[in-house]
Amino acid sequence: MSSQGYPADTERQEESYGMPQQRTTEPDPQPSSAPAAERPAKGPVRDRYLDLLRSIALIRVVVYHLFGWAWLTVLFPSMGVMFALAGSLMARSLNRPALSVIRGRVRRLLPPLWAFSAVVLVLLFAGGWNPAEESSDGPTWGLIEVLNYIVPIGAPPFPWHIGSKSGLLEDTWAVQAAGPLWYLRAYLWFVVASPLLLWAFRKAPWPTLLAPLGLTAIVGTGLVKIPGETGNAVTDFAVYGGCWVLGFAHQEGLLKQIPRYVAVSCSALLMAFGLWWASGHLGPDGWDLNDIPLAQATWSFGFVVILLQYSPSWETLPGRLARWDKWITLSNNRAVTIYLWHNMLIMATIPILDPLYELPFMQNDQAVAALDATYLIWMFFLVWPLIGLMIAAVGWIEDVAAKRKPRLWPDGTRREGAGAGSRRRRG
Numbered sequence: 001m002s003s004q005g006y007p008a009d010t011e012r013q014e015e016s017y018g019m020p021q022q023r024t025t026e027p028d029p030q031p032s033s034a035p036a037a038e039r040p041a042k043g044p045v046r047d048r049y050l051d052l053l054r055s056i057a058l059i060r061v062v063v064y065h066l067f068g069w070a071w072l073t074v075l076f077p078s079m080g081v082m083f084a085l086a087g088s089l090m091a092r093s094l095n096r097p098a099l100s101v102i103r104g105r106v107r108r109l110l111p112p113l114w115a116f117s118a119v120v121l122v123l124l125f126a127g128g129w130n131p132a133e134e135s136s137d138g139p140t141w142g143l144i145e146v147l148n149y150i151v152p153i154g155a156p157p158f159p160w161h162i163g164s165k166s167g168l169l170e171d172t173w174a175v176q177a178a179g180p181l182w183y184l185r186a187y188l189w190f191v192v193a194s195p196l197l198l199w200a201f202r203k204a205p206w207p208t209l210l211a212p213l214g215l216t217a218i219v220g221t222g223l224v225k226i227p228g229e230t231g232n233a234v235t236d237f238a239v240y241g242g243c244w245v246l247g248f249a250h251q252e253g254l255l256k257q258i259p260r261y262v263a264v265s266c267s268a269l270l271m272a273f274g275l276w277w278a279s280g281h282l283g284p285d286g287w288d289l290n291d292i293p294l295a296q297a298t299w300s301f302g303f304v305v306i307l308l309q310y311s312p313s314w315e316t317l318p319g320r321l322a323r324w325d326k327w328i329t330l331s332n333n334r335a336v337t338i339y340l341w342h343n344m345l346i347m348a349t350i351p352i353l354d355p356l357y358e359l360p361f362m363q364n365d366q367a368v369a370a371l372d373a374t375y376l377i378w379m380f381f382l383v384w385p386l387i388g389l390m391i392a393a394v395g396w397i398e399d400v401a402a403k404r405k406p407r408l409w410p411d412g413t414r415r416e417g418a419g420a421g422s423r424r425r426r427g
Contacts, residue, residue, distance in 0.1 A: 048314040048328070050085055052321065053307060055331040057081045062342045062387075065179075066380055070288035073296070074275075077289065079183065080243040080300025081307065086187065087247020090194045091201075098195040105191045109336070110151065111401040113184060115394050116340045117149035117156075120177050127162045129174075134159060152185040155229040168351050176343045183339065186236045190244050201248045209249060212241030213297055220293025239297045243304050250308045263309045267302035274298035329412035334395040338387055341394075345386040349379040 057078035064072045093101045135142025135157065148156040158174040165171050190197075201208040215238035218224050219231070226234050249255050255263065274295040283291030289299055317325050331338060356362060356371060371378075396406035 046315075047311075048317050048325075049312050050088075051328050051332045052314075052317065053081055054085055054335060055324075055328045058331055058335060058338050061180075061339065062346070062383065063380070065176075065343055066346050066383065067376055068285070070285045073289040074287060074299065077296070077300040077303050080240060080296075080304050082183075083187070083190065083240045084243040084247045084250070084304045084308065087190070087194075087244035088251045089247070090191065090244075091198055091248040091251035094195060094198050102191055102195075106188070108398070108401045109184065109188065111397050112336045112340060112394070113152065114150065115397050120174070120344075121146075121149060124158065124162065124174060129159050129162055131157050148181075148185075152181060152188055154185065155232065156181055169347055170350070173344070173347050176347055179343055180339055182232070182236060185233065186240060189233070189237060190241075194244075197245060198248055201245060201252070205249065205252075205254055209242065209245050209254075212238050212245065213301060215241070216294050216297040220297065235293055239293050240300070242297060242301045246301065246304050246308065250311070255305070255308055258309075260309055263305055267305040267309075269302075270298050271302035274302070326411040326413060330391070330410060333407075333410040334391045334398060336398055337391055337395045341390045342383070342387060345390060346379065346383050348386055349382045352382060353378055 056076060060072055060076045060078045063069075064078075090101070090105075093104075131142040131146050132139035133142070135145065142157060145154065145157045148154045156178055158178045160175055161171045162174050163169060163171050197208065216235070219226060219238055220235050225231065246255075274289075274297075277298070278287060278289060278292045278295035281292050281295070285291060289296040316322065317328070353375065357368065362368060362371065392408055395410075396408065399406045399410075
């Protein structure tokens, strides 16, 4: 679908979610029998199919970080999907002045990050961490790197071990907490580069679309090695750049010009290549595509093409999916909060569950073995209420960042006391 025909208040609609959002479908073109003056204005309608994809991606990220199942990266490449959805919205938004679009994206990203970083840094400094002493590049650079917790243009520093294994949090908690921040760095660089990328895409769509795969083949296979975090940043940009530009292709209508059987067949071949490459370059975690850049890039690219080719552009969730409407709305409204905090909340389940071993009925080997065997399952069920508490506690910062009235639980439920004819709020 092209970017033509969106109302002038699109920016306000985009800001309804704190994380990069997707295009909206056009208003119903069918004429109404009521006079134009009596018909209420209909704003842009959210594409619930893309909302569903984002919710699935977030759930998969949480499950992957909890259970560590490598096959999840093959089953559903969440990062590629999230970058593609963000790229689609960015392409639509760049019909307006580029500087204002970039400023708006950065504004909505940073305040939730600051809240997260404040908690992490307080815990790190309270634990005795001194970035000036631990940096291999010298004390001054160590202090400068801390600024990446404020504006994620690079990798934030953190100690690999802090505290003790017997403490409230295990001694590698800082590694787990900082793990998701690479996504914000990559997203920020994609946002800044998008005006140039979109210009290049409109001038030469196919070379721009496929160039990230070629770059991944160079920097993601060791053919050219870029040391340190610079190399990691370039590799991330290359691996997911194809998915970001696929978002452009989706928004600009290029994917719809390709016969579906051609797109799906080519995508299947590309994905098969990704699996073949992965089979010969398995990392320490086996089939975890996060450790195999070229496999991740090709598998994610093909997977996203198929998802976007079959995009039905739902205005409402159909059939049985409708029962999940509130949760999908909530997760999209609080995507940044969920993504930033989920790793720390997974770790927070441990000091809650460990006291179970001290209960009187647990003082036998069978009971301990049973809890050991089901520990991760209990963590899974416990982490979601903790995520809900965090949404209520700090999720409103996403609204403040988007210049909206703060909301405690934005699941799209009709406001209390609203009339029967009130339009359901989507966030």
